[in-house]
Amino acid sequence: MSIVSTILIILVALEFFYIMYLETFATISDSTSRVFNMKKEELKGKSLNTLFKNQGIYNGLIGVGLLYSIFISSNSIEISRLLLIYIILVALYGSFTSDKKIILTQGGLAILALISTFF
Secondary structure (H helix, E strand, C coil): CCHHHHHHHHHHHHHHHHHHHHHHHCCCCHHHHHHCCCCHHHHCCHHHHHHHHHHHHHHHHHHHHHHHHHHCCCCHHHHHHHHHHHHHHHHHHHHHHCCCCHHHHCCHHHHHHHHHCCC
16 A cells, blocks of 8 residues: 555545544533534534544544554455545435535545555
8 A cells, every 4th residue: 555545545544543532531521512513512412422423433533444454454455445434425315315425524535545556
């Protein structure tokens, strides 16, 4: 795998660790409120708070999977592509169901990373 692909995939992993941080550890912060365009009062709701924390763990594990694919896996490119395609599809779904810009904010870097794996 090229150094450009490796760097882009690491950046995608870091993005997902940041999302995990917002959703799991800083659930009711100003940053989380701004990023998800939600009022802090909404974020304090027990059900929403629990859902965010659960979703955050999923996002963190995607980051772990990407790092695994680069540094540990014997089939780095295949696992990286699988996870990047997953991220892009989830971002595409989010752009249809939530906010159009999700395809770029959550999926943009993953799209670049995926494309880079073919060169």
